[in-house]
Amino acid sequence: MEIVKARTDKREYKRIVLPNALQCAASMNVSVGYFSDPDGLEGLAHFLGSLFFFLFSFFFFLFVVFLKHGGSTNAYTASDHTNYHFDVNSDCFEDALDRFQFFIKPLMSADATMREIKAVDSENQKNLLSDVWRINQLQKHLSEEGHPYHKFSTGNWDTLEVQPKEKGLDTRLELIKLYEENYSANLMNLVIYAKESLDKIQSLVEDKFQEIRNNDRSCFSFPGQPCSSEHLQILVRTVPIKQGHKLRIVWPITPGILHYKEGPCRYLGHLIGHEGEGSLFYVLKTLGWATKLSAGEGDGTTEFSFFTVVINLTDAGHEHMQDVVGLLFKYIHLLQQSGVCKWIFDEAREPSEREC
Template sequence: FIKPLMSPDATMREINAVNSENQKNILSDTWRINQLQKHLSAEGHPYHKFSTGNLETLEVLPKARSVDIRHELIKFYQENYSANLMHLVVYAKDTLDNIQSLVKNKFREIQNTDRSCLHFPGQPCTSEHLQILVKAVPIRQGHKLRILWPTTPCIRHYKEGPSYYLSHLIGHEGKGSLFYILKTMGWATSLYAGEADWTYEFAFFNVVIDLTDAGHEHVEDIVGLLFKYIDLLQQSGVCKWIFDELSAICETMFHYQDKIPPYDYVVNVASNMQFYPPDDWLVGSSLPSKFNPGMIQLVLDELNPNNVRIFWESTKFEGHTSMIEPWYGTAYSIEKITGSMIQFMGLQQWMETAPNEHLHLPAPNVFIPTDLSLKNVSEKAKFPVLLKTSSYSRLWYKPDTMFSIPKAYVIIDFSCPYSRNSPEAEVLTCIFTRLLMDYLNEYAYDAQIAGLYYWINSTDNGFQVTLVGYNHKLRILLERVVEKIAKFEVKPDRFSVIKEMVIKDYQNFKFQQPYQQALYYCSIILQDQSWPWNEELEVLPHLEADDLANFVPLMLSRTFLEYYVSGNIEPSEAESMIQHIEDAFYNSPQPISRALFPSQHLTNRVIELERGISYSYLAEGLNPSNENSAIVHYIQVHQDDFMLNVKLQLFALIGKQSAFHQLRSVEQLGYITELTQSSVFGIYGVHFFIQSTVKDPRHIDMRVEAFLKMFESKLYELAHDEFKRLVNALIDMKLEKHK
């Protein structure tokens, strides 16, 4: 901030780091479609530019034009780094006088050259960039539809919240919503709506829909339904009760929000200081409170067919496109949506031929909490206590003794031995949990909007249900989730959709980052009783709805339930919840489930690596287009032990920064370079994982070994005072209060 050197060597290192990051992103569909949207905008507008840079833009092209990039960097610094453009937030446990003194001491030398803030007037999309249909070829399997409109930036009207109001309605997932209809038709698996890429001068309102194979064949109907829903909003008018409901939800969420980590908090507030007046620095746009139907109507009017940009992504377009985006190489074609085109391409025709489904506005949200009082629990336990145990369950309980907020946290862990005894069982368990989420979605969506969340995930031993949020109506949601599990039925049409999604997830494994694949292979090799992804993919296409219908009763026939209940809940409430669950599974005349046999209480195991022997597992990259390679250098250290755990934590704390500095900053092996401590089923170790386009894995592995030898010497040479400082840093981390 004060006197940056920007030396030639440091500048070149940063150019290489930028290029390495770009190589990491080059096959990311998110980055690719984002740049394609920029590419199809006005060339003279800053929005059009390549947003991240690479070696070509920062080294090759400047040299070809005899441009000194370091000189340009210093010039950029001098033109933009001025004290009057900066905002500082300090988060500290100290007096304001001491903090002010510290700030003056550290920052007073920053020059104030009275620079003006950059502005980007004008719209990035002219008429030639509107009413377009763009077909693009993604990297990953699947289909996605993005409908965009340039709109009035809502940052200027943050208290009126026009985009928040519209995104709530267009993105709703309850009965009568656009997504509910698309899901019922079997055309979509997710839908997002909201403002994006906003500045003071321009913004876009996006609707992003993940399509099924059937949905890909009905894009015209889907776009027509979207515009029918927008027409419904026009006909219904702006509803004050909906705005008031959203405003009340925001008010509650703001006042009872979870503690934000200090690092994130100071970044958020510093960003807010750039956009909002002082009274709203801590709030930002979190509290829409002024009902302004005219402002909402203004943005709604902009969501019209004359203003639209449609981006349709599908691997089925491969070989049927005519253009290439220059920076990421995305293949695409572009067509104008006008009346002169083929008849079915007209937007009006799409609206007229769309299914005549019953779209309607959402009903009032029954999950909004009205009782936010705190429970008076007599015993303030610092640690979870075992409240109840039996042959088929264990209940752990801990009241809130720190945060004093009206929220609760419930975990129900279903241990099911039959859920993981074959690749087929593994896949069927996954489909089962995803179907449960699918069945519950339209009911539980209101709970999510009101701040009550749930997840159902498959685990190493079965599956797990998690509920977190305001405790007032948590029991209502819990009972519905339990009912869906206990009375599970397979709907063949939804089974087919979920199966299609799961198959694509497995097929897209090869498009994960190489370091992610390497971490997966390391895990699969070390863990006992795990099935490789390709075996699971092999069995998937042959599974049918009847297979799941036969499997679920078997999976649930023997279970052990472990509960964890914490937060603003009394012990009697926790026991009552658990009793309801056990009545549903164990206590009926024909129980769904019985307790596990003693031999079925299995412990997950990890393969023990013999000391003195190095093991290598080599895997060929699955994506020929990805130039990155990666290694995971894993060192297995010890079984769970209090003293050894702390020593390993200290090793990782000291080594993390040294490894990053040496292997990434100095040797520049790759943008993704990390040393982390790992714990797998009570077996502790450390991981180095590095992804690179400049060096092969064997060379990187040699450099990791060299680093370890160098680091060993560094540890022996560490001064006593420095060692104590690092020990105290670890102590401080452990004493830090939970957020």
């Protein structure tokens, strides 16, 4: 497989496949997300990710020493994957990588399980006071109930402790089952970024990660769209936690990753979100209706995605909300009539190449 680099990228890359099928091109990506949560155990995949993150943080010199070596570590659970990552000073990298192999045989004790259920619930309590999380869950609620996108993704005390007990389920055993059935090496990708030679990095990876078992698990597939006609062309008004007015317009779209070379969402996001003279935002700001505008793709998989425009409105802009929406669609119509402009396409592409 050819590794495509940006024109300005002078770094070296090497892709290897271990005997257990773990792919290497430090960040570990597991192709299991909250879409794989069992019925009645919403948030289990996120809970497993949270527990693993705790185990790694705890065992890396009790985390305190890790931070003293200029390190940081985190994890997140998305719809179809879970990611664990860390960074640390180069002189401590091999030790950190050694502890990063907890995927081989994690210790999921009853005490650690209960501790993390409480931690997940605490995180959810914090999210309840976040407008971003509240809107995100509202958007999920306004989708097909039978589609996994509709799920409550993060979990809380009720979904991970109360409801399972009522059904006679042991959350810890279900957690172990999720891990043993789905955390298979062929569904995991490891990326290492270090100053060592490629051969040295390969040797480290082969030494530390080839013991991860390979169940030859098939990749998860979640066909179908989360939104049908009944979920489109609707207006929802919400009362935010923070003061202010935000207008969100969301379109279900074909995932941009299927057209990554052309980058249609990047192109449209660049133009709709532009702040220069003559842009949509420039007009809205001149009218005194908006203070910020962003546009782009997000919250999707390889099967579906969404393109979202978010406009921070002034009080006057809130009073003229329909006019704001009208200007947005007029601008979109203008872009449709104008077609793709090559120099704008190249301009939008350059930042993404520099980020490689």
